[in-house]
Amino acid sequence: MMIYKTDEQVELMRKSARLVSKTLAEVAKILKPGIDTLSIDKMIGEFIHDHKAVPSFLNYQGSYPFNSCISVNDVVVHGFPTKKELKEGDIVSVDIGVILNDWHGDHAYTFAIGDPGPEVMQLIQVTKESLYKGIEKAVAGNRVGDIGFAIWEYTEKNHGYGVVRDLVGHGLGRNMHEAPQVPNYGKRGSGSKLKEGLTLAIEPMINMGTREVFTDKDGWTVRTKDGKPSVHFEHDVCVKKGTADILSDYSIIEKVEEENENLFTMADRDAFAKASASKGIS
Ligand code: MF3
């Protein structure tokens, strides 16, 4: 059953989504080589509690043992925070969920610690762009399959990446997982009709190599079968007529990302390319 939200409820969900964005911006401040992801997870838990909310992932399905999912390199999603230190060239997807005033926010962002190289930067950029390709289709009158098709076309068809099939986006509201499921692949014009007030978490999980994944012995950590990197971006959106309303906010995360010299961005890559060109390096 799909649950359509009133305008007032959507405003509450925007607060929840924005709290996740703010938390991700705090993460962007402290990311650097040498930091371990367990200490990031601790900060995430404290920040959420300080803002009168609770981390929704903790004890999810009676078993998820951390506040957040922190997925490094070949970990696709649901990575456990650990005491292992991050190093130059790692890519780190941070996925955070909160419950604020009974409403869920759930979104994610992938960061590069130092320079992971041009191929991985391209995977990050294309995955982020594909999220917006999907969001463009999240409008009244379209169908769920239109979102997945747009993401699949941009990433797998045009760039040859692997779109993870085993995990999907979802409806979001008073529960973290509501109908409908939102796959990152699909057939145009197929699936449930999208109507105004439907709130969705759209979350492409895109692999450099094979789309195939497996789950570790811990029962949660999802990894690529070929050990190649994977990128995950997630936004919370509300279906509207004409253009979707994006409830989460990447701009506050991106600002901190640009300011943190330990994080590599597309702007850094372009500056590097320019400098190399002017020195005659190809
Ligand atoms: N964004 C993920 C999802 O939509 C977060 C779930 S992690 C869990 O399923 F720990 F809560 F399972």
Ligand code: CO
């Ligand atoms: Co989600």
